Amino acid sequence: MAILVTGGAGYIGSHTVAELLARGKEVVVVDNLQQGHREAVIGGTLEVGDLRDADFMAEVFRKHKVEAVIHFAASSLVGVSMKEPGEYYHNNVYGTLCLLEAMHKAGVNNIVFSSTAATYGEPEQVPIKETDRTQPTNTYGETKLAMERMMHWYDVAHGVKYVSLRYFNAAGAHASGRIGEDHSPETHLIPLVLQVALGQREQISIFGGDYATPDGTCVRDYIHVSDLADAHLRALGRLLDGGESAVYNLGNGRGFSVREVIEVAREVTGHPIPSVLLDRRGGDPAVLVASADRARTELGWIPQQPELRDIIASAWQWHSAHPHGYRG
Structure with a gap:
């Protein structure tokens, strides 16, 4: 059984792929290579395409026996998100909707989501806790929060379990x-x-x-990117062991x-x-x-x-x- 990593040719995604491979996992990467790099995918199978292409995603799930998804594919520039909100909603929110639909149709019910602490907006307290108010101050953070909420309702309706990981700066x-x-x-x-x-x-x-x-x-x-990769695999393990949906902050x-x-x-x-x-x-x-x-x-x-x-x-x-x- 394979782990599907969307955006696996990107920065954090590629490091998570490397960690999955090091632990003997079968990996399938889906990336449209608009921001990712083919050279960053050091193993596994790379399927080049877009989450919003329903036929492409159906074929990916048909070809590969996927047991879980780790979802990194998203636009993430705060400044650009404020100038081009439509693009961010289409790529991030609609793209995630297409992914969840493809998962549901394929009977895949576990997803680890690379979210962001930008979902909180201006902090009420420091350090920020998962129970704090979520009130994003930019379109990027708003789309990530919408993606989290979408996963919640897919869990309610279809039993798609998710872990959302919120963090700031990978390095x-x-x-x-x-x-x-x-x-x-x-x-x-x-x-x-x-x-x-x-x-x-x-x-x-x-x-x-x-x-x-x-x-x-x-x-x-600031968190080392390899520590972030490890957190994604731990979240994956929680889901594969039958754990319930959850949200976690990651920080130093x-x-x-x-x-x-x-x-x-x-x-x-x-x-x-x-x-x-x-x-x-x-x-x-x-x-x-x-x-x-x-x-x-x-x-x-x-x-x-x-x-x-x-x-x-x-x-x-x-x-x-x-x-x-x-x-x-």
Whole structure:
């Protein structure tokens, strides 16, 4: 029996595929390769196509004996989601509807969902707990919340069990050096900082230095991508063991500021990494950190690489060896 990984040619998806393969699982990847990379799929079977193509998805489930799905396929740029909400609803929400329909017709009743802590919006408390209010402040977060709610009602109606994993910032690269982070455009802080060290940009921008944080810059939760992959497999195991649907936050339990990230990157790379302080961006909360107590208790998930230095060092190993991503 196979595990179907949608978006498995993307960053977190490819690392989860690698972990599934390392544990002896049969893997089928579905990806339209609009953002994913064929080279990132290091094993298993790659089926190139779109979730919204009903005939394609029916053929995937017909060809492969799928026992569960891990769902990563979604658009995820907050800024773009605010300018093109229709595209985000069509790709994320409608795409998930098509996936759930295909699963239901094929009799596949287990799905692990790569969600986001953006479903919470402005936090009521820090660290954020799963029971906190969900009130997204951008279209991206709203579509992910809609996807979660859709899964809930498919569970009620059809018994499709799901685990939704909410997290903020994935970072780092696989220990093998074969796969890493390659986005276009790149919007994540750590790879942007490392681009400065590689001479691909002159400086890194710091948006706001007067927040109510220890050094005045925003604080965010960073998790090593391999730890995220492990969490998805633990969630999968819960479902395959007959567990009920659930929502879990994934986080380090503490955050790192923008200035901390830059300073550690300077130490790791040996590059001065010039920075420039700019005005705040609208909608940036001072601190976003998720509580992962429930995941630790119920899934036994404990990050193995929680230190910022280790996360950045693994990212640097990938980016310095692949300065142009999968293109070389």
